[in-house]
Amino acid sequence: MRFIIVAGTPSSGKTSAMLHTIRHLQNDGIRVAACKIDCLETGDDERYRRLGIPVAVGLSDYICPDHFYVANLEEIWSWAEQQKAGVVILETAGLCHRCAPAVNGCLTICVIDYLVGIDTPKKIGPMLSTADIVAITKGDIVSQAEREVFRHQVTMLNPDARVIDINGLNGRGSLRLRNEILNHSPLEKISGTALRYPMPAAICSYCAGETIVGSPYQMGNVKKIDFGKAEVC
Amino acid sequence: MLKKISVLGGLDKDRRKESINRLDINAGEVLAVAGPTGSGKTQLISDIEQYADGETPTGREILINDLTVEEYTRDGISRGLVAEVSQKMNFVMDSSVEKFLSRHAKVRSIETPEKKIAEVLRVTNELAGEPVYPADNLTMLSGGQARALMVGDVALISNAPVVLIDEIENAGIDRLRAMEILKGQGKIVLLVTHDPALMLMSDQRVIMKNGGMYRLQQTTPAEKDIMKQLVAFEKDISRLRDYIRRGESIKHHNILKEIISNGKNFITLSA
Structure with missing residues (x-):
């Protein structure tokens, strides 16, 4: 089974881009299953x-x-195996910019849009820098010049990624995404594979439901700002 | 070096073979894509942009310098083949024109950015109605200024050999001059347009119908003459517009008479 991980900034068009791509795969007679991970609710x-x-x-x-x-x-x-899927699309929302969902052996697609600002790729961090493919949406409404500068920023942060322009509205570019998925070797099993970038530790009282602000209420793995080292504005 | 793009015909919306088998566009040439809404203009452009290899709904295939795209680019994805300027594009970056152009020039590894930026601004101001200054903010430019800057930038800084221009007739820029500038840089220009002057200033035009390439017309010398008439006619209208905008009232009918007589000439010529 080919395991495809899709992550990206909110409202960048992850689902739209994937819907067009899945249609191509369906035309090829491939059985696709989709799973959406979200925080509190989703309509995707x-x-x-x-x-x-x-x-x-x-x-x-x-x-x-x-x-x-x-x-x-x-x-x-x-679950996807039970569905007899040849390709499973796992779309995950709610990633903070500290984390990256990329797993070795899985094709990882980071979806971002040209409207987020030219320096944003840097802020997206490991989610972008560990992706196999960076799909950029909304290119139809920004100038060519800005697109070129933006793509350059992306390439600087992740020189190995294939960068694909994709239009979530009409699907332009989704054929290339489909080709990337088909060119990716299927995985034997996911157990035992490794995350490309470790997740942060978080075992403190707030993890357990604490809501009150203040040191007496804080237990576990708590890290404080060192103001001696912090830059003076 | 990209010298030629060819489109090998596929199927129309009824899955019938389209009338045009092969369409060649050479560097420094303009191809107009015309036809009513829904006739397949966008899909044709999209096939070229995606370097279709028989896998898009139309089944068309794109050749570059007579090679398949796979042969032309080893990884199958050549970066920045097609640059685009369209009516609905905007600048979204909060920056001065000069700073942004220098950033773009840096990305393109241009050796003398100052010279290049001055050149882009000169071209921009040749096309725009109102002047653009280096310190202007990108997001504050008018529609015409922004489009003029986009053309200047695509012509001189972007290295994409193919330029797609999508319906810029209402953009308030000197569009014929814009085409001359892009051609002069050896670009292949694809022009989606409903504007007769632009259709006739191209080297050839492909007419779309029911999703297929229906007719391919080379622009004849007679058509070039008509285009010149048409442009003169438009200049008259623009003069009339300026006249009214200045606050004048039309008392003597002279301007109008002149336009009407030009218009009559034009109609006789094209009939």
């Missing part, structure tokens, strides 16, 4: 369902969505 499963493919949803709720994501990869794999 409905959009995937309209393609007539099996869809699963995982809501992390009170758990850090990124930890929730890793803890469920094996289960998503088994």
